[in-house]
Amino acid sequence: MKFSKGAAARIAVAAVGGLVLVGTAGAAFAAEVDDKGVDVNVNIAPVVGPGSLSLTVAGTSATLAEGVSGDPEVRQFDGTLPTVTVTDTRDVDDIPADHFWYVVGQASAFTSPGGATISPDHFGWTPKLVSGSETGLVAEGEEVKTSEDTGDDAVGLVDQELLYTALESAAVKEGGESSWTANAALVLKTDAGVTPGAYTSKLTLSLFEDVITQP
Numbered sequence: 001m002k003f004s005k006g007a008a009a010r011i012a013v014a015a016v017g018g019l020v021l022v023g024t025a026g027a028a029f030a031a032e033v034d035d036k037g038v039d040v041n042v043n044i045a046p047v048v049g050p051g052s053l054s055l056t057v058a059g060t061s062a063t064l065a066e067g068v069s070g071d072p073e074v075r076q077f078d079g080t081l082p083t084v085t086v087t088d089t090r091d092v093d094d095i096p097a098d099h100f101w102y103v104v105g106q107a108s109a110f111t112s113p114g115g116a117t118i119s120p121d122h123f124g125w126t127p128k129l130v131s132g133s134e135t136g137l138v139a140e141g142e143e144v145k146t147s148e149d150t151g152d153d154a155v156g157l158v159d160q161e162l163l164y165t166a167l168e169s170a171a172v173k174e175g176g177e178s179s180w181t182a183n184a185a186l187v188l189k190t191d192a193g194v195t196p197g198a199y200t201s202k203l204t205l206s207l208f209e210d211v212i213t214q215p
Contacts, residue, residue, distance in 0.1 A: 051090035112197035121156035132180030
């Protein structure tokens with residue numbers, strides 16, 4: 001058993017006194033009879049903050065599988081983006097006026113262990129709003145085609161492309177909504193002579209909130 005220095009000193013003094021009283025009869029030792037335990041409880045409530053705007057993704061990977069391109073000169077690989085959720089726990093009064101939020105995605109080049117690469121312009125998506133659109137103020141982005149396609153939107157996910165957006169942050173919250181989800185159909189298109197191998201790309205999803213620019 002271990003005592004503090006103060007307690008040890010007091011016990012030493014008491015022991016000396018005891019020896020004086022006992023004299024030459026010898027020292028006495030205490031025998032423990034019983035002990036009891038006391039549970040000490042405390043309930044620490046979470047800190048109530050001002051709320052926040054946050055992004056979560058229901059997965060860390062997506063796998064593409066070969067499909068039918070309809071063009072003998074093009075190979076096509078399809079997949080689905082894991083569900084992306086934006087949650088806003090702020091009070092309406094705490095949301096800055098004339099602000100809107102949006103989620104964008106940008107892909108890196110596909111690389112293989114052997115050193116072969118496929119540039120991200122070959123990778124596109126078709127966003128889809130899954131839930132939380134009752135107010136009509138949350139909208140999905142436009143389809144982004146690949147460089148193997150044609151048209152002005154055939155640019156791939158080289159730069160940040162829109163997945164979905166809330167047209168006005170405060171108005172969406174006033175409508176009673178606080179969480180919104182979206183995903184996207186993913187597509188990779190390459191030429192028929194692409195180097196075989198296991199390729200990996202990183203698709204970075206980012207949530208921003210910005211002020212609405214008045215005309």
